[in-house]
Amino acid sequence: MMINPILERELKTRMRTWKTPILILVYLTMLGFVVAIAFLAEFTNYSYGISGFDPTVVTGIYIAISMFQLGLLLFIIPVFTATSITGERERQTFDLLLCTDISPWSIILGKMSAALSFVFLLIVAALPFTGVILLFGGVTLFDMFKVMLFYMATAIMISSIGMFCTTHFKKNISSIIVSYVIYGASLAIPAILIAVAAIISEMSYSSGGSAIQQFMENYAYEIMLFTFGSNPFYGATDLLVSGSFVDNIFNIMGNGSTGGTSILGKITPWMANVIYYAIISTIALLLSRRKLTKLK
Amino acid sequence: MLKVDGLYKNYGSFRAVSDLSFHVEKGEVFGFVGSNGAGKSTTIRIAAGLLKATRGTIYVNGFDVSKEPSKAKRFIGYVPDFFGVYEDLKTTEYMNFYCGVHKVPVAQRREVIDNLLELVNLSDKKDFYVDALSRGMKQRLCLARALIHNPEILIMDEPASGLDPRARVEFRDIVKTLQNMGKTIIISSHILLELAEMCTTIGIIEKGVLVTKGTVSEIQKQLSHLSRLKLKVIGDMEIVINMLKEKPKVSDITKGHGYIECSFDGNDLEKAELLKELVNREVEVFHFEETAGNLESIFMHLTKEDEKNDD
Numbered sequence: 001m002m003i004n005p006i007l008e009r010e011l012k013t014r015m016r017t018w019k020t021p022i023l024i025l026v027y028l029t030m031l032g033f034v035v036a037i038a039f040l041a042e043f044t045n046y047s048y049g050i051s052g053f054d055p056t057v058v059t060g061i062y063i064a065i066s067m068f069q070l071g072l073l074l075f076i077i078p079v080f081t082a083t084s085i086t087g088e089r090e091r092q093t094f095d096l097l098l099c100t101d102i103s104p105w106s107i108i109l110g111k112m113s114a115a116l117s118f119v120f121l122l123i124v125a126a127l128p129f130t131g132v133i134l135l136f137g138g139v140t141l142f143d144m145f146k147v148m149l150f151y152m153a154t155a156i157m158i159s160s161i162g163m164f165c166t167t168h169f170k171k172n173i174s175s176i177i178v179s180y181v182i183y184g185a186s187l188a189i190p191a192i193l194i195a196v197a198a199i200i201s202e203m204s205y206s207s208g209g210s211a212i213q214q215f216m217e218n219y220a221y222e223i224m225l226f227t228f229g230s231n232p233f234y235g236a237t238d239l240l241v242s243g244s245f246v247d248n249i250f251n252i253m254g255n256g257s258t259g260g261t262s263i264l265g266k267i268t269p270w271m272a273n274v275i276y277y278a279i280i281s282t283i284a285l286l287l288s289r290r291k292l293t294k295l296k
Numbered sequence: 297m298l299k300v301d302g303l304y305k306n307y308g309s310f311r312a313v314s315d316l317s318f319h320v321e322k323g324e325v326f327g328f329v330g331s332n333g334a335g336k337s338t339t340i341r342i343a344a345g346l347l348k349a350t351r352g353t354i355y356v357n358g359f360d361v362s363k364e365p366s367k368a369k370r371f372i373g374y375v376p377d378f379f380g381v382y383e384d385l386k387t388t389e390y391m392n393f394y395c396g397v398h399k400v401p402v403a404q405r406r407e408v409i410d411n412l413l414e415l416v417n418l419s420d421k422k423d424f425y426v427d428a429l430s431r432g433m434k435q436r437l438c439l440a441r442a443l444i445h446n447p448e449i450l451i452m453d454e455p456a457s458g459l460d461p462r463a464r465v466e467f468r469d470i471v472k473t474l475q476n477m478g479k480t481i482i483i484s485s486h487i488l489l490e491l492a493e494m495c496t497t498i499g500i501i502e503k504g505v506l507v508t509k510g511t512v513s514e515i516q517k518q519l520s521h522l523s524r525l526k527l528k529v530i531g532d533m534e535i536v537i538n539m540l541k542e543k544p545k546v547s548d549i550t551k552g553h554g555y556i557e558c559s560f561d562g563n564d565l566e567k568a569e570l571l572k573e574l575v576n577r578e579v580e581v582f583h584f585e586e587t588a589g590n591l592e593s594i595f596m597h598l599t600k601e602d603e604k605n606d607d
Binding site for chain 1: 341344345346347348366369370372374376378379380381382384385389393394395396397398399401402441445
C-alpha cells in the first residue's frame with residue numbers, strides 16, 4: 001500500500017530526532033505538574049481533616065487538566081502546521097515538489113496529517129494523566145473520549161489556519177506569527193463584540209429599554225453561540241461541565257431546548273464550535289489549495 | 297521535443313523574457329547561455345511549470361505547459377540552480393521519497409534507486425545522510441532525483457556552478473552518458489566555454505532575447521572575423537587603453553594583471569596596422585598575441601552588441 005509520501009517522510013524524519021521525545025517529555029511534564037499540584041492540594045485538605053473527601057473535587061481537577069491541555073495544544077499546533085510549506089520553501093525543496101505531478105491536495109493533506117498525527121500523539125500520550133481521574137469516579141471513559149474527539153476537531157481547525165498561512169507566506173516566522181494573530185483575533189473579536197453589545201444593552205436599559213436590549217435578552221443564547229463559536233474553550237466547557245454527549249443529542253432529538261428560543265437554540269456550544277471548525281477549515285484548505293495551484 | 301513559442305515574461309514593469317522562440321530536438325544537448333539576469337532561469341522555470349508566461353508558451357512533447365501542466369511535467373526532469381535536498385534523510389530515503397511523489401510502484405523502487413545511484417556514481421553513499429555528502433555529490437543526487445520518473449527531457453539550471461574541477465568533469469561525463477541514453481538535455485550556464493564541451497547546440501540569450509542559436513562551430517563561423525587580442529606593454533596601461541578605445545574595431549577592453557585584452561573585429565593586416573600604430577605612438581609593446589579559444593569573446597561580443605542596440 002502506498003501512503004502519502006509527504007506524510008511518510010515527515011513521520012520518519014520527525015520521529016528520529018531528539019526534538020520529538022523532548023517535546024513530548026516537556027508536554028507531559030507540564031501536564032503532570034498540573035495534575036500533581038491539583039491532587040496535592042485536594043488531598044492535603046482531606047488528610048488534615050479540613051474537609052471530607054468530595055468526589056466532585058476530582059471532577060474539578062479533571063476540568064482544570066483538560067483546559068490546561070487545550071491551552072497547550074492551541075499554543076503548539078500552529079508551530080507545526082504554519083511551518084510545513086514555508087519550511088519547504090526555506091529549504092528550497094518546494095519547487096521540486098511542484099514540478100512533479102503530485103497534486104496540491106496530496107501536498108496539503110500530507111503536510112497537515114503529519115502535523116496532526118504528532119498532535120494526536122500528544123493527546124493520546126496525555127491520556128494516563130486524565131485517566132487517573134477514572135480511579136475516583138465522577139468522570140466516565142466515554143466523557144474522556146468525547147473530549148479527546150473534540151480536541152482532535154479543534155486541532156484540525158487550527159491546523160487548517162496554519163496551512164492557510166504557510167501556503168501564503170514565504171518565511172516560517174511570518175507564517176507562525178500570522179497564524180497566532182488570526183486565531184487570536186478569532187477569539188478576541190467575538191469577546192470584544194459581546195462586551196460592546198452588553199454595554200449598549202446596559203445603556204439602553206438605563207434609558208428605559210429598547211429593541212436592542214429586547215433582542216439581546218430574547219436571543220442571548222444564540223448570540224453566545226455565534227460569537228463564541230470560534231472559541232474552543234466554549235465547547236470544551238460545555239462538554240466538561242454541562243453534561244454528556246448523549247444528553248445533548250437527547251435534548252435536540254426531544255423537545256428540550258438547551259437554552260435558546262429559536263431553532264439555533266437547539267445547538268449546543270460544542271456543536272457550534274464544530275460547525276465553525278468545519279466552515280473555517282473548508283475555507284482555509286480551499287484557499288491553500290488555490291494558492292498552491294496558482295502560478296505567478 | 298521542446299518548443300518555446302513567442303515567450304514573454306514580465307515581472308511588474310521589468311521584462312525578463314521578450315519574444316523568445318526556439319526549439320530543441322530529441323536527443324539534442326542544448327546549451328542555454330546568457331549572463332546573469334539574461335532570462336535563462338525564468339525560461340527554464342516556465343518550462344518546468346513553476347512560473348506562468350505573460351504571453352506565448354512552451355510545448356513539451358506537444359503539450360502546452362500552461363494548459364496541460366501535469367502532462368507536460370511527466371516528460372521533464374528538472375534540476376534547479378540550488379540543491380533542494382532534505383539533509384535529514386539518507387540518500388536512499390531521499391530517492392525513495394521522490395519515488396513516492398512520482399508514484400513509482402513500491403516493488404520497483406529498489407531497482408530504480410540502485411540504477412540511478414549507480415548512474416551518478418553514488419552507489420557507495422546509499423546509507424549516507426544527504427547532509428554528509430559533498431557539494432558535487434549533492435548535485436549528482438539532485439540529478440538522480442530528476443531522473444526517477446524516466447523523463448525524456450532533462451532541464452538543468454546552472455548545474456555546474458560552485459562545483460570544483462573534478463566534480464565538473466564527473467558531471468560532464470554523466471551528461472554524456474545521458475545523451476547516449478537518448479535523453480534531450482537543456483543546460484543553462486553563464487559560462488559559454490563550460491557548455492561548448494558538452495552541448496550539440498547553443499543558444500545565447502541576452503536581456504530576454506535570443507541573440508543567436510546554432511552548433512558551436514556555426515556560432516564560431518558566424519563571428520570568425522572577431523578575435524581576441526592580448527597585449528603586454530611597458531609603461532602606463534591606462535594610456536594604451538585610451539588609445540585602443542579610439543579604435544572603432546576594438547571593443548570589450550579588459551585590464552588584467554600586467555596585460556590588456558580586447559576584441560578586434562578585423563583581419564590580420566588590420567591587426568598588424570594596429571600594432572604598428574601603437575609602436576609609432578611610442579607605446580613599448582613587448583607582447584602582442586591573438587588568444588585561442590575565442591568563444592568567450594564571441595559571447596562578450598554578442599551580448600555587448602545587444603547592449604549597444606539597447607543604448
